[in-house]
Amino acid sequence: MNWRHTDLLGLRFFSKAELLSVVDQAIAMKAVLDRPIKQVPTLRGRTVVNLFFEPSTRTRVSFELAIKAMGASSITISKDSSSVKKGETLFDTVKNLQAMGVSGVIIRHANSGAPHFVAEHLDIPVINAGDGYNEHPTQGLLDLMTLIERWGTVEGKKILILGDIAHSRVARSNIWALTKCGATVYVSGPKSLLPGGIEKLGAIPVSHPALVLPEVDAVNVLRVQYERQTAGFFPSIQEYRLLFGLTADKLKMAKPDLVILHPGPMNRGIEIDSDVADGPQNVIMDQVKNGIAVRMAVLYLLLAKGGEQ
Amino acid sequence: MRTTVFLDGKLLDPQTGKLDITNIVVSNGAVIGIGYVPDEKEDEIEKINIAGKWILPGITDVNTMVGEPGYSENETVLSVSRAAAHGGVTRLIPSPELSPQLDNTEKLAGFLRQFDGPGTISVSPMVSLMVGNTGEEMSEVARLKALGTVAASDLGQQLPAAVLKNAYKYLDMIQMPLVAHPFAANTVGRGVVHAGDVATMLGLPGISVAEEVTRISRVGEWAAETGAAVIILGISSARAIDLVAHLKQQGVRISVGVSIQHCWFTHQQVDGFDVNYKVLPPLRTDADQAVIRRALQDGVIDFIYADHRPWVLDRKREDFCTSEFGVSSLDCFWPLVYTKLVSEWEFPPALAYRLVSTNVCETFGLPSPALAIGKAANFTVVDPTKTETVSTERWFSLGKNSGYFGKTLSGWSVLTVVNGQIYRF
Known part of the structure; x- marks a missing residue:
């Protein structure tokens, strides 16, 4: 199909066909990861910069591995090691990187819209590795891929996203990707963490997970951050677990073949119980591996395919 | 001559x-x-x-950021004068938010001297109600009034109740209105846009209507109790307008200005993260804008101002959350009012004109702008x-x-x- 994107800023602007074509590409890339030498020469000679203004282990390492697997080299810059700490603006930082001849920029930033700002000012591809509470498109893609691998399609499936919807870029990217591909998406969490107007994105808010747990095919459990408690979004971690944690007890009301996703890092015993996280229904390690494959596919589509045009 | x-x-x-x-x-x-x-x-x-x-005699803009002293990278006396004239404006009531902030007679005299020379616009100054940023000491408002000051501004700070009460009484004694801003960049928390579905869609921290209404209610109630006059600079929501209409019906001396941006745009424009739609109060919904339109017709909103906040490129060339609030709008102020109110909304031209001239003068106690011999x-x-x-x-x-x-x-x-x-x- 005709690839029209020059950047990956969010899944909101992707069509169903585009989403599925990235997943197809990722499935092909995943085969590379099973080879003894996990590398193709597609992007040899290219350098991609990982610009991480927020701490991250999983996503950063996943991108680094994907870059290496595509034959490119990577440079990772964190907030503390960059001249942003000396007061350089984001604009100057990325303009300098472009002038140095890098082939693409991957950016994670605490502010929604930061990657869009960077993309507006750069001619090279920009990949959003998570911006504020807006989007985390490669996470949305890897979750979609994981479910498609499991089911063949998400069409007609029902998925519950559980937890802190308000502060979750994972939730937004999941909602866009899954609803576009024909799934029904429910969101549930403390009302204080369910933002008004979420139904405009195509999700159906439910006040308690028990209302939909018996009928859903998958649950995507979001990480709950401790600071939300001190900020007064809910009274205690214990009460959170009781009402919204995915416990063995709650699991009893779900379908036996329920698929359990978690974007990591997990707070065991809070949003998900340890025996649930390690139980047979979880696909968390598949998600991690698919993350690399999806990021390889994205790099290929933006850097290699884009470069041919 | x-x-x-x-x-x-x-x-x-x-x-x-x-x-x-x-x-x-x-x-x-x-x-x-x-x-x-x-x-x-x-x-x-x-x-x-x-x-x-x-x-059109005496179009007057309010709370204009004139840049000098202190922020000449954003605007200068000469550039703002020319921009004002271009936008059809002949008088400014500038914002006292300068460096140094206008809070004593010496600073004010220096400020006014800047507008003595050729190529400069007429100004009627507004001062900071409180000295400095501490909010503990009141500026010498009577002495400042003698130099032409027309109003004292809270600069968007939430003053303690006792300070507010005393300030109202003192200002009422010298017949000077208090200008209250529901929001300022440093009192808005993390919020950058209207707390609504666009904020939810983009994952941006929101600014609730409830916040605006309670802040206006607070200054409105103290105006009611003290009998003093308050001017609200910046109203954006239907609920806040309802509150103002209610207070006006009760005879509270409350006046209110809306920025021209709120007549032109809604929060939908923020979708796309364009920093030129990041303003305070935030742009709100179509329904809010419809109420603004009606309130301009029936007199609940007293005047329109440009809310001119020019920024040097660097300060706006940032991601949406980091960039400063405010837009530059003075250069096209009257054309904006004319095109939106007269051409699109079919307001009588005289009403559109009054909203930027006679109404402003009445609100701030300035003489009528009508042309007269002498x-x-x-x-x-x-x-x-x-x-x-x-x-x-x-x-x-x-x-x-x-x-x-x-x-x-x-x-x-x-x-x-x-x-x-x-x-x-």
Whole structure:
């Protein structure tokens, strides 16, 4: 199909066909990861910069591995090691990187819209590795891929996203990707963490997970951050677990073949119980591996395919 | 001194809306005649034919950021004067948010001296109610009033109840209104947009309507109890407008201004993270804008101002959350008012004019802007048929942070006369 994107800023602007074509590409890339030498020469000679203004282990390492697997080299810059700490603006930082001849920029930033700002000012591809509470498109893609691998399609499936919807870029990217591909998406969490107007994105808010747990095919459990408690979004971690944690007890009301996703890092015993996280229904390690494959596919589509045009 | 005659212009009557063809004679910065052509030798008189054009006296902008002293990278006295004239404005009530902040007579005198020279606009100053940023000591408002101050501003800070109460009583004694801003950049928390579905969609921290309503309610209730006058600068929501209408019905001395941005845009414009739609109070919904429109017609909202906040490029060339609040809008102020209110909303031209002139003067206790013999010559000659696309090439403000570039507006000024100085466009 005709690839029209020059950047990956969010899944909101992707069509169903585009989403599925990235997943197809990722499935092909995943085969590379099973080879003894996990590398193709597609992007040899290219350098991609990982610009991480927020701490991250999983996503950063996943991108680094994907870059290496595509034959490119990577440079990772964190907030503390960059001249942003000396007061350089984001604009100057990325303009300098472009002038140095890098082939693409991957950016994670605490502010929604930061990657869009960077993309507006750069001619090279920009990949959003998570911006504020807006989007985390490669996470949305890897979750979609994981479910498609499991089911063949998400069409007609029902998925519950559980937890802190308000502060979750994972939730937004999941909602866009899954609803576009024909799934029904429910969101549930403390009302204080369910933002008004979420139904405009195509999700159906439910006040308690028990209302939909018996009928859903998958649950995507979001990480709950401790600071939300001190900020007064809910009274205690214990009460959170009781009402919204995915416990063995709650699991009893779900379908036996329920698929359990978690974007990591997990707070065991809070949003998900340890025996649930390690139980047979979880696909968390598949998600991690698919993350690399999806990021390889994205790099290929933006850097290699884009470069041919 | 040379005499200038503006021939055959149409002088707008702010009450009836009638356009009377007349001549305006200006000499030595003042109007010396209306309706006749002086009998002097031809070479001593400059005649400017303004047939078909409208004469609009004394358009006044409020809370303008004039840049100096302290922020000359954003704006200067000369650039703001030229931008004002371009936008049809002849008088500014500038924001006291300068460096140093205007809170004593010495600073104010220095501020006013900047506007003495040629090429400068008329100003009626507003000062900070409190000295410095600590909010503990009141500025010498009576002495400041003697220098021409028309209002004291809270700069968007939430003053303790006791301070607010005493300030109201003291200001009432000297017949000076308090200007209250529901929000300021440093009192808005993390919020950057209206707390609504666009904020949810983009994952941006929101600013609730409830916050705006409670802040206005707070200053409104103290105005009610003390009998003092308060001017709300910046209203954006239907619920806040309802509250103001209610307070006005009860006889509370509350006046309110809306920025022209809130007439033009809603929070939908924020979708796309364009920093030129990041303003305070935030742009809200279509329904809120419909109520703003009605409130302008029925008088609940008293006036419109440009809310001109020019920023040097660096300060706006940031991601949405990091960039500063505010847009540069003075250069096209009257064309914005004319195009939106008269052309699109079909308001009578006289109403649109009153919202930026006589109503502002009444609210701030300034004399009527009407042209009269012996008074300073401050008027704008606009061509209602002059249509131009807003562009950086014809933009005098140093701040290019504007969502209006590329918009086609009508009603541009062809001449703006400030104390007899003529700006030609």
